[in-house]
Amino acid sequence: MDTVRETTSAIKLLEQENIPYTLHSYPTENGPVAAVDVAAYFGYAPERLFKTLVTSDHKGGYYVFCLPAEKRMDLKKAASVVGVKNLQMLKPEIFEELTGYTHGGCSPFGLRTKLPIYVDHSANNWDAIYVSGGKVGYLVEVQPKVLENLVDAQYAEFTK
Template identity: 45%
Template structure:
């Protein structure tokens, strides 16, 4: 398998990770499908969501795949009065990633990133590897440090 940009960046930073691949279908890009397919608890597999804050601009949130982002909490922790999810057609030009393959690692620009505090409960979590069907298993603390992120309570 060809290395993704996210993998190259982790390699360069000497951050250990494991790659797990799975088959995906256009009609099922859900994170729960990804979690089940790579054999990890849904609580330990994190989806990457991109939003626009009314004060800060683009903001990235990583939350467990079966959970829902609480927009009020997301706004509060990111220093905004309100945040709205980025429309899917804006995802690729903004981040360099497509829906179902959006990784918090290696976006076109460095955006403020918040990882749900439940990540701290695990020795390793999975995030998208930067393309559909690829998950990277990584230490949550290493990921947090790499993206210069913040742990926060983010879900409903």
């Protein structure tokens, strides 16, 4: 954990709610970009590092999905989970406005807009998982239950 760090909305929320977490940082200039590369950089099992993806439906609904780094989201399964016909990845031009985060640094914690959050059921296989700390280069290590308790996340199956 860095001794000097930028506070993000995710970190503020965790601290405000007295949630135990560990911050891990990695280099962003010429450093790992893809979630699987970040996991490899730290030597973590990619199944424990969860990337955060944001989707939309054609009616203006938005949904957040957290899934293991090495998995891909199945948009048909994800649409079924949220009860809509189709989902698409959120357009970049509204991503930051909606979430408060930049692409690649989106955390399920501290989102600007309260959105439904779904976490791959495999998170429960671990005592702790890693999710974005709200900035490219930051990961927070938390217990999976924190997602359920703090941001009302639901567990589901939506990966390939």
